[in-house]
Each structure stands twice: as structure tokens, then as C-alpha cells.
Amino acid sequence: MSTTALTGIGLLVTHDAELGEIRDAALVIDEDRIVWIGASADVPDADDGTDLDGRCVIPGFVDSHTHVIFAGDRAPEFEARMSGQPYTAGGIHSTVAATRAASDDELTGHAAGLIAEMLAAGTTTTEIKTGYGLSTVDEQRSAQVAARLSDDVTFLGAHVVPAEYADRPDDYVALVSGPMLDACAPYCRWIDVFCDRGAFDVDQARTILAAGSARGLGLRVHANQFGHGAGVQLAVELGAASADHCTHLSDTDVEALAGSTTVATLLPGAEFSTRSPYPDARRLIDAGATVALATDCNPGSSYTSNMAFCIALAVREMNMTPAEALWAATAGGARALRRDDVGVIALGSRADLVALQATSPVHLAYRPGVPLIAATWKGGQPITA
């Protein structure tokens, strides 16, 4: 057993109701857990120590929505879209073709590179979805690759109907709900369906989610990105952990979320990169819904991996306060993954920490685009570039 003390923390943002924000703070890490939190002057002896010189320390970011298992990129499609072409789910097919053609090693190396990029930028927990394989074998190997990199792997065979099933989508729903699910479930904690225009309708989504639930998987739903629809209502009805995107919500949708344990996960990188209107975070928060922020990191609609960037967008574009945006990017993400060991700094929580090159977390929005991550610890281990 080896303990490490982090001292000289100018401002410690815990997201713990009792602890709140602590100035001139310190904490002690024992292996991968936080075992002491208090005033820097009172810190107990530890085997090692680091003085943070007044920096602000926050929980590591929890990115609860990513699609990092893929091959190829779609920079030309992005360029074309920025010249006025609309974004639809159809572009996914080119990534599916590249992903199927890639070896396991290529997929693993590419995803590991993105996870390393995220860690360097302060993201210590990352959910990873499958969904660019769309065949039993390619979804299974996507899930296997993801399981090497994350405890929160989501089976998203129902990302889009692949081209070979275009004229018989119900056969694809049967495949996803049956053999493909059987092949992937052992590697996954979650199942997700893209329930939106151009993807799966509410009946198809219900069938797939019910099958996943019967296999013991938790539920997530891509909902209401492209327009009003039944996705959010379905997520709430089935007790999904999260309804993701939530760009187009009716009053009934907002009320349903507010009265549920389903987190509204907002993905402003997608609206940024598709030049779409942003979701109304203010309306959700004011109604009492729980909001998370995530990157949606994927090669089509949001190829950012950077949670600080999403925080800045949330403040600028979605009328979240800097404090609300930080909470949503840490504790909110943890709620969306139904985890209580991350997203907060509390006794017994995982020592996933970020020291900012700043005296306040407001700087994450106040200094947009500037890499402010001075140091990251995951499970008590410092991350080195």
C-alpha cells in the first residue's frame, strides 16, 4: 500500500454535497482511491507528495457517449457539409465499410489513440459504443476491442440499418435482437438504439431494447436529434439510464425527463459540427431534469474528443452556467452511466482527478480552446503524455 498526498490545491471542486468547494485543500490517495480530503494545512503524512501550487483540481471528466471504434475519417464529408450540405445518418455507411475492412489491431490502435488523447485532456472515464460493424462478426469484434479500453461498453448494433438490409429492415432488427446481441452481450454493460428519422422507429427500438434488457444490459437511447419523436418518451418509459442528444424536445418530453431517473445527455459537439441548433439545456435544468455533457466523439458528426470544448460550448450556446456545465461533464456523466465511483471527489471515490492550469474551473469556458489540463490522475496513477 502506497499513499500520495496532493497538497496546495487552490480550489478543490468535489461535487460532493457535504464537502462542496474547498479552498487551500489537499487530498490523499491510497492506491486507486481517495482516502482523505481536507485543508492543506491538516494533511496527514503520506509516502509521496505533489504540491499543486494553487491550481484548481476537479474530478476527471466522464464522457458518457462516444463512438471511438471505427476506421477511416470523413474530413471530405465535413468539408462538403460546411459548404452547405445537410447532415443525415446516411454518412455512417462509409465508416461501416472502413471499419469492416480494418483488422482488429487497426481498430484497437485507433481507438486506443483516441482514448489516450482523451486522457491527456482530462477524461478519465469513457463510455464506448459499437455501431460501425453492423454485422454479427464486426459488432462482436468492435465490442471486444471496446471492452479492452472501457468498463462501459454499449452495444449499438442498432446504429443504422446497413445497406445490405435496406429493403428488409425488420430482418435487421431481428438480427440485432437475436444472434448479434448474443455475440456482443458478454462484452457489454449497455444497449443503445438510434431512434430517430433515418434510423430506427419506436417499435423497432422497443423490440431491440427489450431484448437487451432481457440479457441484463442497461438501456440508453439516441433520441430526438433530428426532430421531434418518441425516443425520449421510450427512454423514460423503459427506465433508460440516458436519453442522448435531446435536441428537439416537446414540453411533454421535458416533463418526462424531469420526472424520471433518465439523464438527458447533451452532445453540443454534434450541433457544432453539423451546424445545427443546440439543445435547450436551460429549459431542461430549470424543469428539474438531470443533464450530462459528452463529446459524441465519432468521425461523422462530432470528431471532437475534448470535454473542455464541450463545456465551453454548453456555456456559450446552451445557457448553462460554468458550474452547471462542469457538473454535467463529470457528475452528470457518472449519473448517465449509473456510477457513483467517478465524477465526484469524495472519500472512497476513484482517484480520477484533473489539475487545471488555472485558479478556477470557470476558465474552462472563459479560455475556450486553450488546453488547460496541467495534470490528470486515473485510479491514482498520474497520466504522462
Place this chain on the structure above:
Amino acid sequence: MSTTALTGIGLLVTHDAELGEIRDAALVIDEDRIVWIGASADVPDADDGTDLDGRCVIPGFVDSHTHVIFAGDRAPEFEARMSGQPYTAGGIHSTVAATRAASDDELTGHAAGLIAEMLAAGTTTTEIKTGYGLSTVDEQRSAQVAARLSDDVTFLGAHVVPAEYADRPDDYVALVSGPMLDACAPYCRWIDVFCDRGAFDVDQARTILAAGSARGLGLRVHANQFGHGAGVQLAVELGAASADHCTHLSDTDVEALAGSTTVATLLPGAEFSTRSPYPDARRLIDAGATVALATDCNPGSSYTSNMAFCIALAVREMNMTPAEALWAATAGGARALRRDDVGVIALGSRADLVALQATSPVHLAYRPGVPLIAATWKGGQPITA
């Protein structure tokens, strides 16, 4: 004399009309200059070499509008503004007080930290303005600090009328045009006036710019940020190198810029951080005006130092293509500083280079918020973190 070859450049973006973009390129640096450009297969012998493994190389960014000589920060003001309070020039006064109270060493250390942050993010040329001293002694020492860090120092005594001159602004104009200018001019290449609502009117601006011109300084104008006004017309009439902000332009303003050598320098970080409408870059470019992009790095209205972030904003919010935005952030900035040695990769130009962790410069907008700067060279020297 020592030469270095950079080989294995997947894509070299030169911004040189003859060279254009070169695939599988190499270049040779001799001391601080580029002495050879061509196909990687044809590269001549050099004393040292670095293989860039297919990465894209672009000119170092030219940030032609910054205010990095200051003390303190205004995070609480930012937080308040994001809760709905409007931005006005008045907030400058709190930075003036902090800057006057800071020692030369504190000002130098803080500005050098920002310049280092910029270098690490690929910015190899940075214009620096005074303007938070607003007394002869504090403007002079601001200019002295800036001159240690940049060849392009701009005297901006006419940033705002300081509190002590609030009831006699013309006396302040006389001070700026006389003793303050005399004290600062030896350290400066440029003079600038904030000609806008709440700052200086067009007659005051003309007086100050004429005095600077008589001292041999080149002209720049903060123009049309807060509303329609005469700033852009004045800049064009006087042959200023740049009219900066250009958020609110009439058709006559656009025509004037298009028919002039005055660059329209757009600062989308300011609109991002003040939640203001963005300038219409498309209209300027389509009319034939030359557009530059810069950060406006300052503690009040745009505390980003990151040119890649500004490129992403320019593409998302101002309808610039990725190629136009990159040009504006490099060659455009050089035009705004009337320099032909930077912003391009050409024989004889300064070896200011950025290697991207990407195969294409489109990724600067396609992967917003992600630090993609794999390596930077300034004057042939590699920058190490």
C-alpha cells in the same frame, strides 16, 4: 551553418501561389530560413533530419491581434456575462488597475506565459498591443515588455479613456497623441485606436492615428465591433494595414475594404466569449476583401490564445471554408501585419512551421477543441513544451 531536412510530409500547405499544396513533400531549413522545398524523394542531403511520418505541415499561425500585456483576470465578469449581462468596453478599467499595480517582472512573466502557450499551439508570430496602462509610464512599460516578446508591438494608448480623464476625454486624446506617443513609439511598429461606441469617436481616432503616422508608425483600427460606425471607413481612408473586428458592416464598408489594401481582421473569439453575433466573413470574401483571423487574446472579451479554435469558429459560424480559414490564420495575418516573411512556406521565408497530428488541415475545424499541434518550429528551431 547547419541544415535540417523535414521529410515524409504527407501534405505540405504552402500558401505560395506557385507551389500550392504538395503531397509527399520535404523541405530543408538553413538556420532560420527555408532553402529547399520539393518532393520527399528528391530531398538533398542535410546535417539533420526529421521524418514526419505522413503528417500535414502548414505555416505557423500568425496572430495579428492580441492584448497579452496585462495583469489579473476577469473570470467573475465572464461568469456574470454568461448569466445575461451585456459586454461593454467598461470592464477594461479593472484590468487597467491590475496592470498598473503589477511590476514589470509580473507583466513580463504573465505575457511570456501566454506567448509560450501560443507557441505550443502553433502560433509563431504574435502582434502585441499595449492598452491596459493608459498612463504615459504604464503604456511605456507595457510597450517595453511587449518589445521583448514581439517585433510587432502596437501602441494602443487609445484603448479606452481612463477613469481619471472621464470628464475631459479630449485631454486624454492630447496625451495619447503627444507625450504618451513619444514615450512609446521607440518600442512600437504600429499605432491602433479603439474607434467604437464607448471608446473613441472618429475625430479623436483621426487625431491619434495622424500623430502616430507622423512618428512613422503603421496604422491599425479597432472598428465596428459594437455597432455601425466610421471606423472601417477611417481605416481605409488612412491606408491602415488592418481594420479589426468588423462585426457590423454596411455595404459601403464592405466595398471600401474590398477596394483597399486594408485587411479585415476578424476575431471570432470575441463574439464567442461575449455571446455576440459573428461577423459575416463570407460577405467580405465574396466581395474581394482580404480577411485575417486572430484571437484578440485579452482578459475581458476573448481569453482564448488558440488559433485552431478560431479556425473552427470561422468555419462553423462565419461560413469560411476550412482552406479559407487556414489561409486567414496564416497568410492573412501576415498581410494584416504587412509581412512577407511569415504566413507562407516559400523559398527564403522564415522557417515557422507546424506539423499537425492529422493528414489534412481540414482537421483543425473537423476536430474542434482537440490539440492537433504535433510540433512547431519557429525560425527553424523546434519548440519543446
